[in-house]
Amino acid sequence: MRDARGSIAVRFEPIGRHAHFSQPLTVLDAAREAGVGLLSLCGGLGSCGRCRVRLQSGDPSALSETEAKVLSAHEIAAGYRLACRCVLHSNATVYIPSTSRPQEQRLQLAGEEQPLALAPPVVKLYLELPPATLQDTRSNWTRLQDALGAQHGRRLDSPDPAVLRELGPALVSGRWRITLALRGAELVHVEPGDTTARQFGLAVDLGSTKIAVYLVDLLTGQTVEARGAPNPQVAYGEDIISRINYTTLQTDGTQVLQTCVAQAINETVAALCSAHGLQPIELLELTLVGNTAMHHLFLGLPTKQLALAPYVANVVEPMHVKARQVGLTAAPGAYVYLPPAVAGFVGSDHVSMLLASWIEQEGTYLRVDIGTNTEMSLSSAGKISAVSCASGPAFEGAAIECGMKAAPGAVERVWIDPATQQVRLITIDDAPPVGLCGSGILDCVAGMYGAGMLNQRGAIQAGSKGVRVGQSGLQELVLARGGNCRELTVTQRDVERIQLAKGAIRSGIEVLLDASHITFDQVDRVILAGAFGTYIDPLSALQIGMFPHIMPDRIVQVGNAAGVGAKQMLLSIAQREAGERLARRMEYIELTVYPHYPRFFAHALRF
């Protein structure tokens, strides 16, 4: 069937776009013409399998031989097709799973910031006071309390001297008209005149390599602007363990790491505020999330015990700390709220991510935040259990022969033709390749396995295209060769690193499933969060067995969900309470003492 005009009407879900075509064409061509993002690594040869789509309605061409080879029986039964092979002759509705969408669209659609009832912990109130006279010499504070009681029926706690300092001058310059910023019964800021139209806050996702800072309008809930800054603690140790070592070796090490991170946040805040005509003193409330080590260093807490078994945190409970106590510039009485963590290695960032992606009465969800340390939680039937596994820095491009960070020139996508073992590279900014970032090395190992260049134990197969014996005497694959760029190789050791990492993650998942008596089939959704989880190609992760096999559209990449959760907890007390409830419900499973964990791990190492 065609539409009224005799053309073919195609609807693309979940973005909901319509397009009309006069001639039959493949889904891939239709998407391209309609400007709908759809991945294709092999350029429409039918071999990469990245352009999987699901036909929701319509009457397409019959399943091709290529598709029958690339797609699983389950996928075929569920209506999956390859967009480059599936031809539309009549009206159709095509669902593009997130795994087949390019990066930005994947996040845009998956971000799913839920509409939020605003109930920020700090609110502003405008107040007019009767002037002081010789007949009425009440103190400024008494006068304020009396007026607040009469005009708003409220009474404040004993004042913070840092805020009280503002009151007298504000009364003078505002001619007895002032605006109060109240956090419950506590005064956190006073301004002359009526400034109730300006109410701002800050959400911070403090990562070990990157700090994401969100300037938020508390009245609208909108992000005024978000900015990222490198975490300057990197100068004292690339990974967390080195930083912890630094604090134990240097007498004031904790203080140094605390101060530099506060300063980095302050500088970002200053730039953000200046760009939007604000003063940092207008920030009425802050929320900060991070892994437990980042959380501890931010509060200047000792971290030594985090690095020694049994890896005990100082505190996992939610904290309310004066911004000035941790060296942050904000309103004089402003607080930083730090949501709860779960254990030494499952931090408030995971709780925040959980909150941001939480759906009441959800089914069985697996949430994964991949990093040097990978935190995962499984929620099912009201129970949430969490594990943390040492996946190592390979996914961040570290400890890999030609590894690098995700920067221009980094190979971020690799596709190896299963038939010809031909390698295709995509670099960031299309710059000449200088190294492999995490998603690139993952693609590469997945591609090598898919093309038969690795066996199940991970050994590089001699004689494969581009494989040679390296200087170490072991096999290696040459990805790019000399010329005006560096020679890029993937060595046997690189493959082993990825194998260890994926083994750690896979075995963690197996423990979560085992402890909850759930099979992977029962998992409704796998939610990938964080920088790496956002940039990887989920099909590559599936291919090397990082996760058990699952329908691609059950995988959701949610980007920086920890940051989204931090914003939610900045904007709503109810969200803070929800986060705290989630954290209390989470049960931490220590992998190293889980029965038969070594067996799970050994099994998970295989491709």
Added chain:
Amino acid sequence: MRDARGSIAVRFEPIGRHAHFSQPLTVLDAAREAGVGLLSLCGGLGSCGRCRVRLQSGDPSALSETEAKVLSAHEIAAGYRLACRCVLHSNATVYIPSTSRPQEQRLQLAGEEQPLALAPPVVKLYLELPPATLQDTRSNWTRLQDALGAQHGRRLDSPDPAVLRELGPALVSGRWRITLALRGAELVHVEPGDTTARQFGLAVDLGSTKIAVYLVDLLTGQTVEARGAPNPQVAYGEDIISRINYTTLQTDGTQVLQTCVAQAINETVAALCSAHGLQPIELLELTLVGNTAMHHLFLGLPTKQLALAPYVANVVEPMHVKARQVGLTAAPGAYVYLPPAVAGFVGSDHVSMLLASWIEQEGTYLRVDIGTNTEMSLSSAGKISAVSCASGPAFEGAAIECGMKAAPGAVERVWIDPATQQVRLITIDDAPPVGLCGSGILDCVAGMYGAGMLNQRGAIQAGSKGVRVGQSGLQELVLARGGNCRELTVTQRDVERIQLAKGAIRSGIEVLLDASHITFDQVDRVILAGAFGTYIDPLSALQIGMFPHIMPDRIVQVGNAAGVGAKQMLLSIAQREAGERLARRMEYIELTVYPHYPRFFAHALRF
């Protein structure tokens, strides 16, 4: 009647000392032989009147002619005698009023530190925790809360990061045995092992020229040691107004004054602690009292409005401030408690003094704390009213031609023989006289008036002994002449300064009485506190009419009652509540708007 041995038994009250004499003798001689302190300025000539005593029992010699002249009819009727003229022939009980006792004994007896039920705001608890294992990875804080709940049925508020920093290391070095210092539900300090036997606190009386610091044992209530230190703010302004001016002229002036006073307290604390084998970190709680300007500068609050009509304080309510926020060294989470003030010029030091000298169901009491600013309160029939008057710096030896502070060589006592106009000087440490301190100038003016050298309006009478025309063309009295010491004079302007000061105080008293519809006869007790109130000769104050005439034994000099009150509020929450209740009951009367105040003042200027 004599005693069993045939000797004369004399009992001296209120110190309760007994002595026996074989021969009849004067009360003055009896006191000297018995080692009981009794003033005598004229050396037993019967002319200075300082040796007034009251015969409570016994049958002394008849009233002499001298006594009939020096004592008032009221005093004679009440049994008063001059000790140098009253001869004892048989057993007697002699009451020595505080006005006739030398300095130290006056204070010793009047100090009357009431026994206190100890209930300090911070208490220590010893706790044993189960060690962390891989099977029990609860955070340190969760572990602590769980044990505290199980062992003591208590639950703490969210921890202060500064205190939490101590917990991990204390658990390690104390091998899971720790001592907590708790302030209600807040943890203020953690120490390894059992340190419950050591609990210390600090009380501070922050005067504008002197800081009194009391190191107190919270378990016994005893003062370990008290030390004084000069207030370093003097370098930025001798008097309060100059300091306030400094803060308004210098951008960081308030900060400078805040920091220097905190530093002075810290240095005194360091010395005190070191002398008694303590660390400043062992100070679990602090209490600080002072006038409103000192209170504001200590908290870094703006003081400009205190110097401008209508002289409004920022806050008069009680404050609980972290010691570290105001730069004091103490336990990481320790608080400074600042009791309430009443108004811009009636500070927490007056409230503290009121508390220290408070007697439930007391009669009508007038409390006076003389300084550059004199605070006074009248309590009667459950009502307390307070005034503050600008008595100027004359009583502190400032703004007086030959004035100086109470230091060695300062004339502290002057007696002028009413009959011969002969001057007698007593200096501090018996050093050669170099100037007049407050009590000396007061004595001098009182003596001049008593010897007819001043008329009622305060004019120095030409032709009096030692009086000459000075360089200014006005009369002056030469107290001491050249030689190896400076020439000391009291000028007509000096007399006027004292007149203004006493007029301010007297008119304040008159307003207090007028507002409460009370006559001075109904005042049961006049309580003099503070440095100057402690050192003056109350009879001199009576002589110049600073107070209306009153029986000398109704005058009590209580020394640093503000410091005593501060200690009480350090040792007991109930005392804090009592002080807060007293402050709420106090009604401040602004003198400048009191009806007919100028008339009161004009009248009070006369001798």
